[in-house]
Amino acid sequence: MIKDFGKYAIMFVSLVLIQVLILNNIQFSGFVNPYIYVLFILLLPFNIPGYILLGLSFLLGLSVDIFNSTPGIHSGATVLLGFLRPGIGNLISSREIIEKGNTPNLKQLGFASFLKYTIFAVLVHHLFLFYAEAFSFGGFFHTLLRTILSSIFSIVLILASQFIVFKN
Amino acid sequence: MRSLFRFLLRNYFLMMFLALEAISFVLIVSFNNYQRVTFFNSSNNFAGTVYEKFSSIDDYFSLSRTNARLAAENASLRKQLQFRMSLQEQYPVNRPDTVDAPAYIFTSAKVINNSVNKQFNYITLNKGSRHGIKPDMGIIDASGVVGVITNVSPNYSTGLSLLNKRFSISAQINKNKYAGSLMWDGEHYNTADLKEIPFNVEVSVGDTVVTSSHSGIFPEGIMIGTIIKRDVSSGTNFYNIKVELSTSFKTLKYVEVVQNTKRTELIKLESNNVGE
Known part of the structure; x- marks a missing residue:
């Protein structure tokens, strides 16, 4: 458990830094900005208590917000x-894997x-993100295009x- | 009461989700207004320091390009100086210059964070109130207008980039001095819309657009861009003009912050007219 804590702490910090220092500077055609820091939420173990999951999600988002000057x-x-x-997990995975508490x-x-x-x-996250950023449904399709292009890059x-980390 | 608690406890995941979303929503509506971006922004010392450290590494990769640009700017300034000197030789003027202190003071600063791909782009500079930077000063670089300062901390400052849909600037067409307002279209990082230019004005593709004398933030005649498209929209009295911006926002490194030393005087004088 302690070992996991260290592992996730390092992952948290490095993903936020990679996001704000490198990926936010990828400004391919002015449309695409991949957001891969959500990987942290994806990789939390399946049996994590709900309040920790939500708390960490909020902290992660807030950290990126502070660097981007986009609170909230x-x-x-x-x-x-x-x-x-948890819902997405149930949708794609067997009960067996989830109950074992695997990552x-x-x-x-x-x-x-x-x-x-x-x-x-990624689609859930990006849809919310880009529409909250535009803060209107005016230019609906323009925002949708930005969402989809960035989602493809993030995915x-x-x-x-994942291939780099688990190549062996 | 107890059953309420039991209900809350049983559904704590949903309740916590709603509470955190509510906090986020309050943050969005109360802090994202650009005048009130105060605490959670990258001019705070922690984020500023991280960005500056990273930018100092990143700089090495663009040294040659930055050098070339600075050399070009030097050359053009030298040319202007030569021209002024020769003018002075031809038409010598003798007058005491003390009353006429320069209206604009320029402070150079380095861009340590910048974006072009959001709807509301901001820019962070490595100079702050200790270097005399104040809100509402303009930001320019060698090729044109960049933005305006909105927040300052002792060592850093943040500003609205021209690529921010909340920012508009008073601009004029250089050849006939007709002024309109220029605003980013939110679509591409090197085009913007020039509005409020009526039909009777002669406008053609290729005309340069510069800052107007009305702004009070920028000196008159700073380059903004060139006109690339001009439409006549039906039902209104105005042109739809697309301007290609001269500043390359993607590669912004060194900028100058412009202070209008007479701005307070100007605002005070103009505010007397309100209410009459």
């Missing part, structure tokens, strides 16, 4: 993702399930990072 926007999106994560990573779930899991999670990066 990222934290709202991450809390929504944290809330829906939902690429190795445990297999490629197809992990891909589905990531797509659902690809999340999958790539």
